[in-house]
Amino acid sequence: xxxxxxxxRVPGAAPPPRPLRGPARAPDTGALRPVIAGIxxxxxxxxxxxxxxxxxxxxxxDLAAAxxxxxxTAADRAEDRAIRAAAEALxxxxxxVGVEALREAGRRGVTRSVRIEALRGVGSLAEAAxxxxxxxxxxxxLPRIASPGATCALAASGDEP
Numbered sequence: 001x002x003x004x005x006x007x008x009r010v011p012g013a014a015p016p017p018r019p020l021r022g023p024a025r026a027p028d029t030g031a032l033r034p035v036i037a038g039i040x041x042x043x044x045x046x047x048x049x050x051x052x053x054x055x056x057x058x059x060x061x062d063l064a065a066a067x068x069x070x071x072x073t074a075a076d077r078a079e080d081r082a083i084r085a086a087a088e089a090l091x092x093x094x095x096x097v098g099v100e101a102l103r104e105a106g107r108r109g110v111t112r113s114v115r116i117e118a119l120r121g122v123g124s125l126a127e128a129a130x131x132x133x134x135x136x137x138x139x140x141x142l143p144r145i146a147s148p149g150a151t152c153a154l155a156a157s158g159d160e161p
Contacts, residue, residue, distance in 0.1 A: 032067065033156035033157045033158075034069040034070075034134065034156065034157045035061075035063060035067045035068055035069060035134075035141065035154055035155070035156050036068075036069060036070050036071070036072050036095070036130045036133045036134040036138075036154070036155050036156075036157075037054050037057060037058075037068055037070070037071050037072070037130060037152055037153070037154055038071075038072045038073070038125070038126040038127060038128065038129030038130025038131070038132075038133065038152065038153045038154075038155065039053075039054070039071055039072065039073045039083060039086075039126055039129065039150060039151070039152055040073065040074070040116065040124070040125030040126040040129070040144075040150065040151040040152075041073070041077070041080075041082065041083065041149055041150040041151070042149045042150070043080070044149060045082055045149035045150050046082055046149075047081075047082045047083075047085040047086050047089065049082075049147055049148070049149055049150055050082055050083060050086040050150050050152075051086050051089055051090070052147065053145065053146075053147045053150050053151075053152045054068070054071070054086070054090065054152055056145060056147075056152075057142050057145055057152045057153070057154050058154070060142055060145065061141050061142040061154050063141070063154070065090070068090060068092055069092060070087075070092050070093050070094070070095050070133060071083065071086060071087045071090065071092055071093075071094050071095065072094070072095040072096075072097055072129040072130055072132065072133035072134075073094070073095075073096065073097065073125070073129050074096070074097060074099075074102060074120070074125060074129065075096035075097055075098045075099070078094055078095075078096035095129075095133040097128070097129045097132045097133055099121075101132040102120065102121075102122050102125070102128040102129060102132055103121050103122060103128070104132070105122075105127075105128045105129075105131035105132035105138075106121070106122030106124070106127070106128035106131075108127075108131050108138075108139075108140075109122065109124045109127035109128055109131065109140075109143075109144075109153075110124075110127065110140060110143045111124045111127060111143050111144045112124065124143075124144045124151065124153060125151065126144045126151040126152050126153040127140060127143060127144050127153040127155075129153075130153045130154060130155035131153075131155045133155070134155040134156060134157045134158075135157050135158050136158065137157070137158020138155045138156060138157055138158055139155065139156060139158075140153060140154065140155050141154040141155060141156050142154040
């Protein structure tokens with residue numbers, strides 16, 4: 001038998017906090033949603049640059065590092081040593097995203113790079129990878145940010161916490 005919130009409260013204690021709202025929380029319950037970091041990067045980009053960019057993205061979105069549940073990138077780049085080492089250092093899985101899934105999710109992206117659009121058929125690889133890995137109902141928490149050799153975007157899954 002589970003106790004309701006009211007039964008679990010200690011008499012005289014402050015009421016439980018109201019669920020927070022925002023793109024990283026489910027709209028109906030305020031529950032935390034899984035957060036995916038989509039990563040685009042050049043071949044010469046190192047692990048430290050990717051890690052620094054992910055940390056900056058989480059800070060900008062005001063999210064704790066523990067909220068990050070995966071890194072995602074284009075399937076043809078998922079074997080690159082730098083991205084694999086970054087995922088390992090963060091303790092999260094690396095999700096390779098195929099071309100069609102990138103293009104489908106890319107329609108929901110908000111930023112455009114002419115170069116990436118010509119190469120990949122999406123405006124932002126980072127946004128498309130994050131959205132694709134987070135699911136069909138995912139929303140961007142943080143649009144693409146960039147460092148000299150990489151881009152990062154954050155997405156939260158849809159209605160499921």
